[in-house]
Amino acid sequence: MIRKTLTLATMTAITAVFAGQAFAAEWNVSLWGKKRAFTEHVEKLAELVSEKTNGEFTLNLSYGGLSKNRENLDGISIGAFEMAQFCAGYHADKNPSITVLELPFLGVDSLEKEIAVSMAIYQHPATKGDLARWNATLLMPSPLPQYNIAGVGEPPKTLKDFEGLTVRATGGIGKAMASVGAVPTSMSASEVRQALDSGVVKAVAFAPHAHMSFGTVETANWWTTNLNPGTVNCPVVVNTDALEALSEEHREALLGSVDEALKHYVDNYNGKTMDAWGPVLSEKGIESVTYDQSELDAFRDAVAGPAAQAxxxxxxxxxxxxxxxxxxxVKTISEN
Structure with missing residues (x-):
């Protein structure tokens, strides 16, 4: 009887100890490439979550060790890892709702505006249902500025010069390039440098950080300063079951850190990344190609409406x- 009483007392004490605190949690996060401007918000999120939970909840960031980037959504769906980043244009059929954010010439002119419109779409019931098919919950965007194109060979001085040019361009940017006679090719960012070096493509559409991170600036001899056909949408998602299984404390630490992580991302991109971009172009001797506003207006008018309607x-x-x-x-962009 005494032994039983002690056992019950011990169990009661253990229960009391753990009643007020969360059990340790460890999540695996599937990224790709290397630590760069594109992943600064995820890096910051991991830091904040660990700080807020005194190390009880940790995010283990893996750059390519868990999955290929085009398979991250599939990995989330089966619970192979708890968090991942992917780009909508990699597999538009798997996430059609968020591809609206990749339409060309939407008029997004800042990272802050990109965040606002992304979150508006992410929170729409249809989008939530779309991603629920993959057991995924959208956490935050990876806001990117307008893409421009860097390439090799004779620079396209007019939009007509793009005819026949092979360009790595995904989503709406690819459709925009096709409209001026270019030949868009979809491939993951990590494949781009080799494709450019080998001549598989002659040009690449990227945001500035990616031109630097994935080495296109090492090969390119020209880039477009103001084509600005659009951008890609690359959300960070979590496995819904894993999110729901978190303790209230850990879930609040995660969700409550999103705004601060995004602010860090924007500050870093607008500062460190863009401060480095101009000097890199000068150092590499990359020629700037700037188009007349009349050409750009004609380009936008020819592409934006038909792409949206389609x-x-x-x-x-x-x-x-x-x-x-x-x-x-459109409404969210106009209001922000």
Whole structure:
């Protein structure tokens, strides 16, 4: 009887100890490439979560060790890891709702505006349902500035000069380039340098950080300063089951750190990354190609409307409220 009483007392004491605190949690996060401006918010998130939970909740960031970047959403769906980053244009059929954010010439002119419109779409019930098919919950965007193109060979001085040019360009940017006669090719960022060096593509559409991180500036001899056809949308998602299994304390530490992580990302990109971009171009002797506003206006007018209409029609057939998502996108951009 005494032994039983002691056992019960011990169990009661243990229960009391753990009642007020969360058990340790460890999440694996699938990224790719290397630590760079594109992953600064995830790096900051890991730091903040650990700080807020006194190390009880940790995010282990893996750069390519867990999955290929085009398979990150699949990995999330089966619980192979708890968090991942991916780009919508890698597999538009798997996440059609967020591809509205990759339409060309939407008029997003700042990282802050990109965050606002992304979060508006992420929070729409149709988008949540779309990603729920993969057991995924959208956590935050990876806001990127407008893409421009760096390439080799004779620089395209006019938009007509893009005819026949092979360009690594995904999503809406690829459609925009096709409209001026270029030949868009989709490939992951980590494959781009080899493709450019070997002649598989002659040009690459990237944001500035990626041109530096993935080495296109080592090969390119020209880049476009003001083409600005659009950008890509690359969210960070979490496995929904893993999110729901977190203690209230750990879940609050994660979700409550998103805004600060995004602020750090924007400050870093607008400062450190863009401060480095100009000097890199000068150092490498890369020629700047700037287009007349009349050409750009004609480019936008020819591409933006038809691309948006095609997106709406295609995704309405999928059962998405496509017009509503597009209208929300336009409205949010105009208000921010």
């Amino acid at each position: 997106w709406i029609e295609d995704n309405a057939k999928r059962g998405l409220p496509a017009q509503e998502l597009y209208d929300l996108t």
